Amino acid sequence: MGVRVSIGDFAVMTSLSRKTLRHYHDIGVLAPVHVDSHTGYRFYDTSQVDHAHIIRRFRSLGMSIPDIKALLSTEDAAARTEIITTHLEQMEVQLQQTRDTVGALRELLSPVATPAHVELHHKPALAVWSIGATIDVSEIDSWFAVTLRTLRDAVETAAGTPLEVVPGGLYDRALFLESRGDATLFVPAPHSARPPADVRAEVLPPAEFAVLTHSGGHDGIDRSYGALGRYVNEHLISHQGPIREHYIGATAAHPTTFTATEICWPIFSTTPPAE
Incomplete structure (x- = not known):
């Protein structure tokens, strides 16, 4: 364990907003180590910073919340590799689709006047x-x-x-x-x-x-x-x-x-x- 910190300091350390941290708590992705029963203030541990960074990076890459939860909950290296590999393959497919769309848009903006063979x-x-x-x-x-x-x-x-x-x-x-x-x-x-x-x-x-x-x-x-x-x-x-x-x-x-x-x-x- 590290040191307990306020949600404000944890937000600064992880680049995750208060709203996002509360959402991740509600859905069980990143729970605070302590919630004050009187004030409702959330407190985190500095040992959770790396997990928070992992979550933020994978979310920025479009990984789903269920996959992130599975990734963080398993100690099986093979299972983690499979989750990451599957997501990377999905990203490659999406990237190719984006390239194809960009190519099609360029053709539309600079059309070649080739008559349709009907x-x-x-x-x-x-x-x-x-x-x-x-x-x-x-x-x-x-x-x-x-x-x-x-x-x-x-x-x-x-x-x-x-x-x-x-x-x-x-x-x-x-x-x-x-x-x-x-x-x-x-x-x-x-x-x-x-x-x-x-x-x-x-x-x-x-x-x-x-x-x-x-x-x-x-x-x-x-x-x-x-x-x-x-x-x-x-x-x-x-x-x-x-x-x-x-x-x-x-x-x-x-x-x-x-x-x-x-x-x-x-x-x-x-x-x-x-x-």
């Missing part, structure tokens, strides 16, 4: 197995992964072997407009097979689309949507049906990693159908 496609009727749901935009990533796994498992069970399938999605305009709406994932239906109970067999009707292929993963896909939507509204007639996507390049080992996404914007065709 093709007009007639998609014929397509028999599919599908799963649909009404979801919030915040849920879409987790829903996508679980639903795609269910569809792939269903198709592989029907075929009796792993298959390289090109899944697709249908997204209601409400998802973009209201942040909640209908979403459907689908895969081409296996021949001569019936889907399991949680999967629907249906036929997507023929439709006309303006199509732009977004290379790589999901990063930057908003720019591709913007370019495609601009082209459609400037040169074609937009249809208010759901947006359709096709996910290209996935493998059985990495079913949610794609090399490209084909974005299909529904349009009204100005060309009469062939007879």
Whole structure:
């Protein structure tokens, strides 16, 4: 033990404000060694200064309170290393995301006038197995992964072997407009097979689309949507049906990693159908 000091002196030694120290006491991160029962004054021990510095530094780096509590409560060096390593890895991911965002903003501020490569496609009727749901935009990533796994498992069970399938999605305009709406994932239906109970067999009707292929993963896909939507509204007639996507390049080992996404914007065709 060191020497007992007032909260004022402890604040000076640790660069933690009175308000912050009281909050850390309330949540059990850094408790004073003594609280006067009559005045309510908090007193700390000089031996707590290092802990206070650890807490302040890790909080400045974004570590959560539960992780800091776990870090300070364990004497296991391996456990401490794991907590710190995990947090550093999270910081590296966040740093890369920040770099990507900065790069995207620089592109927006200094745009390169490259015309969007848009093709007009007639998609014929397509028999599919599908799963649909009404979801919030915040849920879409987790829903996508679980639903795609269910569809792939269903198709592989029907075929009796792993298959390289090109899944697709249908997204209601409400998802973009209201942040909640209908979403459907689908895969081409296996021949001569019936889907399991949680999967629907249906036929997507023929439709006309303006199509732009977004290379790589999901990063930057908003720019591709913007370019495609601009082209459609400037040169074609937009249809208010759901947006359709096709996910290209996935493998059985990495079913949610794609090399490209084909974005299909529904349009009204100005060309009469062939007879």
